[in-house]
Amino acid sequence: ASPKAAMAPLISKATLLVSTSLASLASCAFLERGIETPTDLLEDVERALGGTKRDDVEGRVAAFEDLMRPTFLAMPRTKEDRLPSASVRYLLHRAFVERHAWFVEGLVNGGEAWNETSPVAVFARHGNGEAQGVFERRLASEGGLTLRETAVLASTLESLIQEENVERLRSAFRVMGLGLEASAHTEWQVQQAVDNYMLMFVLGMNHSVVTPQLMERTWRNIARIYPTWPTTRKWVREVREEVVREAPEARTSLVSTLRVLEVMASRYGRWQDSECLAMKQDLVQLEKAGSGRVLLRDFYEAALFGGYQFMEKKPFLRQLGVLDESVSAQPSVVIPNYMNAATNCMAGSKFYSVCCMNECEPLLKTLEQHVGAPGALPGTIVEVVERLPSSTVDVPRSLDASLVERLEGIAEHHGGTVPLHGRLFAQWMHHAYPRECPYPHLSGTTQQMTSSKYARETGESSALDHDGLLWEVEVHLQGERAGRVSALALEGEEASSPRLPWSTEEEVFTHTPATSSGSSLSRWHSYTSGSMMALAIGSLAVWAWRAASGPKALLSKSARAKFAV
Numbered sequence: 350a351s352p353k354a355a356m357a358p359l360i361s362k363a364t365l366l367v368s369t370s371l372a373s374l375a376s377c378a379f380l381e382r383g384i385e386t387p388t389d390l391l392e393d394v395e396r397a398l399g400g401t402k403r404d405d406v407e408g409r410v411a412a413f414e415d416l417m418r419p420t421f422l423a424m425p426r427t428k429e430d431r432l433p434s435a436s437v438r439y440l441l442h443r444a445f446v447e448r449h450a451w452f453v454e455g456l457v458n459g460g461e462a463w464n465e466t467s468p469v470a471v472f473a474r475h476g477n478g479e480a481q482g483v484f485e486r487r488l489a490s491e492g493g494l495t496l497r498e499t500a501v502l503a504s505t506l507e508s509l510i511q512e513e514n515v516e517r518l519r520s521a522f523r524v525m526g527l528g529l530e531a532s533a534h535t536e537w538q539v540q541q542a543v544d545n546y547m548l549m550f551v552l553g554m555n556h557s558v559v560t561p562q563l564m565e566r567t568w569r570n571i572a573r574i575y576p577t578w579p580t581t582r583k584w585v586r587e588v589r590e591e592v593v594r595e596a597p598e599a600r601t602s603l604v605s606t607l608r609v610l611e612v613m614a615s616r617y618g619r620w621q622d623s624e625c626l627a628m629k630q631d632l633v634q635l636e637k638a639g640s641g642r643v644l645l646r647d648f649y650e651a652a653l654f655g656g657y658q659f660m661e662k663k664p665f666l667r668q669l670g671v672l673d674e675s676v677s678a679q680p681s682v683v684i685p686n687y688m689n690a691a692t693n694c695m696a697g698s699k700f701y702s703v704c705c706m707n708e709c710e711p712l713l714k715t716l717e718q719h720v721g722a723p724g725a726l727p728g729t730i731v732e733v734v735e736r737l738p739s740s741t742v743d744v745p746r747s748l749d750a751s752l753v754e755r756l757e758g759i760a761e762h763h764g765g766t767v768p769l770h771g772r773l774f775a776q777w778m779h780h781a782y783p784r785e786c787p788y789p790h791l792s793g794t795t796q797q798m799t800s801s802k803y804a805r806e807t808g809e810s811s812a813l814d815h816d817g818l819l820w821e822v823e824v825h826l827q828g829e830r831a832g833r834v835s836a837l838a839l840e841g842e843e844a845s846s847p848r849l850p851w852s853t854e855e856e857v858f859t860h861t862p863a864t865s866s867g868s869s870l871s872r873w874h875s876y877t878s879g880s881m882m883a884l885a886i887g888s889l890a891v892w893a894w895r896a897a898s899g900p901k902a903l904l905s906k907s908a909r910a911k912f913a914v
Contacts, residue, residue, distance in 0.1 A: 390487060390501040397479040402508060409504035414496060417444050417503070421496045423717035423769055424859050431493030435464035436859040439770070441503055443710060450618020451701040452694065453506070459691070460670065462792040463858050471506060475699065480505055510700045514546075514610040517698075520556040521545035524564045529603065539601045540589075546610060547585050550617075551575065551696040577624075584620060588613050618703045621695055625688060625705035626740075631657060632684045633741065633784060640849060641783025642673055642681035646825035649818045660812040661692065663821075665803055670795030673788070675850040679825070685709065685779070685787040691797040692811075709778060709786035712737060716769060723859075724766035727756040734781055741784045752780055755851070762855065772856040780849055791854055 391410075395403035417440055424436055432440065442456040455471035469488070472481035484502050487494060494502065519529040521542040527534065534542070545564060549556045552567070552575065571578050592609045593600035635643045635651055651657040659682075666672040666682065669690045673681045685708070687693075694704040716725070719733050731748055738744045759773045760766055767774050775789035800811040813821065 390483065390498050393483045393487070394480070394501065394505055397483050398505075402505075405508045406501065406504045409507055410497070410500045413444060413448075413500035413503045413507075416448060417500060418496060419714055419718040419721075420444075421499070422721050423723060425723045427493055429491070429493075429495075431491060431495055432499065432859075433493045434467055434488055435462075437488075437494050437499055437502070438466065438468035439463050439859055440499060441468055441506075443714075444503055445507075445701070446706060446710065447714075449615050450622060450703055450706050451510075452697075452704045453701045454699075457702075457797075459797040460790070460792065460795040462856075465792075468502070471700070472509075475509070477509060480509065506700075510698065511611055511614070513698050513700065514607060514614065517546050517549060517556040518542065518606065518610060520559055521549065524559060524561045526561070534601050536601055539606055540586075543585060543589060543606065543609065544582060547581065547613070548575075548578075550614075550698070551581060553697060585613065588616065617696070618706070621703060622706050624695075625693060628693075628705075629684065629688055629784070632682075632687065636684065636784075637681070639783070640681075641684050641779070643684065644825075645672070645680045645682060646822055648682045649813070649821050652813075653815070653818050653822065660818065661800075662811060662813055662817075665800075665811040668796055668798070668803070670788075670790045670797075673850065683788050684784050689787055691799050694799065707787070708740060709775075709782065712739060712778065712782060712785065713769065720769065723770070724763065724768045726766060727753070727760045730756060730767060739782050739785045742782055748781065752777070755780065768857055770857065770859045772854065772858070776851065780851070783849060788850070789856075791856060 391403055391407055394406055398406075420440055420443055421432070424432060424440065426432055426436075438456055439458075442453065442458065445451040445453050445456065453471060455466055455474055456468065467485070467488075469481050469484040472478070472484075484494075484505075487498060515529075522529050522534075522538075522545075524545060525538065525541060527538060527542070548554070548564075548567065548571075549559060554563075554567075567574065575581075589609045592612050593605055596605060599605045631651070632643055635647045637644060637647075645663070648659045652659045661669075661671075663672060663680070666687075667674075669686070669692065671682055671686045671690055673683050688705045689707050691702075691704070694702040696703045715737055716730065716733055720729065731753055735746055735748055736744050755777055756767060759771075759777060762773070763771075767777075772789045772791070775786070778786040779788045798806075803811040
């Protein structure tokens with residue numbers, strides 16, 4: 350037989366061996382891709398909640414992704430581009446406040462650390478274990494959520510919250526003796542039902558148990574209970590007219606009315622924030638020398654003689670994290686902390702409250718958009734902040750040298766860059782924007798609660814009466830007259846450069862996640878699979894070339910290969 354004929358079986362065997370190896374490696378690569386690419390969360394949502402809910406959720410995802418992207422990109426993530434549980438909670442809270450001014454129960458930080466509660470616990474609070482399970486499994490199996498998965502979580506929660514509109518509207522019709530599914534409601538009936546709905550919403554009434562008699566008494570005393578109701582009703586009418594204009598022939602239909610309520614719920618927080626801004630202006634007028642603080646004496650005097658509602662007791666203010674006692678004889682109220690306290694939450698549902706919006710968060714988001722990373726060099730931050738205005742800070746400005754030194758100290762503490770989501774940087778932002786950015790207390794040292802909850806837990810009122818206000822004002826005046834603090838000297842000192850408290854304790858709100866061993870193994874599989882595939886393809890090419898060159902070259906190389914190590 351000819352040499353070529355003798356070599357034919359060897360070439361066929363080699364070709365078969367390499368082909369088999371290639372098929373095996375391709376199969377491994379496919380399986381590896383399956384491990385790295387979990388099923389779409391929307392499919393899991395559909396299995397748990399149904400196809401109709403999946404469609405509603407999917408229609409919200411893109412908007413949430415766009416909203417959360419700048420903050421997501423500025424947060425520490427795993428190498429798989431995932432956020433751990435605590436960071437997901439932080440991001441969701443920021444998103445709902447920015448989108449609707451909703452402070453969602455279970456997401457909002459009431460003074461504890463961000464990792465105290467799972468971001469999916471909110472589902473369990475309202476009996477939706479199916480939704481909770483979907484996201485708990487993904488958090489557990491993947492060690493966190495991607496941007497899209499976080500957007501799916503937010504969209505699912507928002508969709509479930511909107512379901513509450515239906516039940517509240519049902520109660521609004523029920524107290525009128527009407528059914529929600531009636532074939533035809535008159536214009537007056539729909540208008541009155543929407544008013545009932547909104548009144549239950551702003552007053553926080555339990556719509557599931559409200560009675561016609563209770564609603565009648567509430568309407569009869571509305572001027573005393575809710576003096577600004579006429580303004581709210583005017584806004585409700587305007588929103589409804591705007592929405593029904595899209596389909597005027599169906600203005601009294603159930604679909605149209607539910608759409609009105611969804612728009613109202615979405616916009617109400619930002620609309621009512623005008624009342625918060627008015628209160629802030631009142632506090633700024635009482636402020637001492639650009640410090641972002643109001644002396645407690647002036648705070649109480651405004652309640653006595655100015656008609657303001659600033660009557661919270663010192664222990665309550667201290668618990669809320671509102672009281673600055675760094676100058677013990679002259680305690681003061683920190684304006685942004687007071688504005689963002691739970692006492693200023695005006696309305697809500699079983700899922701969320703509507704509170705004053707944190708003016709610092711838009712400032713932080715501008716920095717996040719500019720930096721696009723979890724940390725930044727001090728010079729970069731200074732450059733942005735010197736050109737970043739707020740409602741009370743004009744630009745351009747030159748930051749005080751001491752403030753720049755503080756920032757450089759934070760960077761040194763963290764190895765050269767400043768984490769954007771840490772307590773020290775939040776404290777620095779408070780110094781840069783003392784009227785907008787709250788002073789950040791260490792987690793666990795304050796507790797947010799409403800006046801009614803404080804009364805239940807302590808057995809006493811959270812507010813001072815007229816005599817109590819007089820006593821507090823007199824105590825502070827006596828202290829100044831006795832010379833324990835020279836108010837005149839203090840004012841002169843603060844007028845040039847107000848000294849705000851600074852503590853060196855750090856607390857990072859969103860930590861850098863450690864990559865799991867499973868993820869490392871996954872990346873090793875990807876590397877080795879790719880290398881082996883390339884090796885197999887290269888070997889096949891060499892075999893073909895040697896076969897074409899003749900049996901001598903093939904045999905001589907094979908002989909040497911036996912000794913190769």
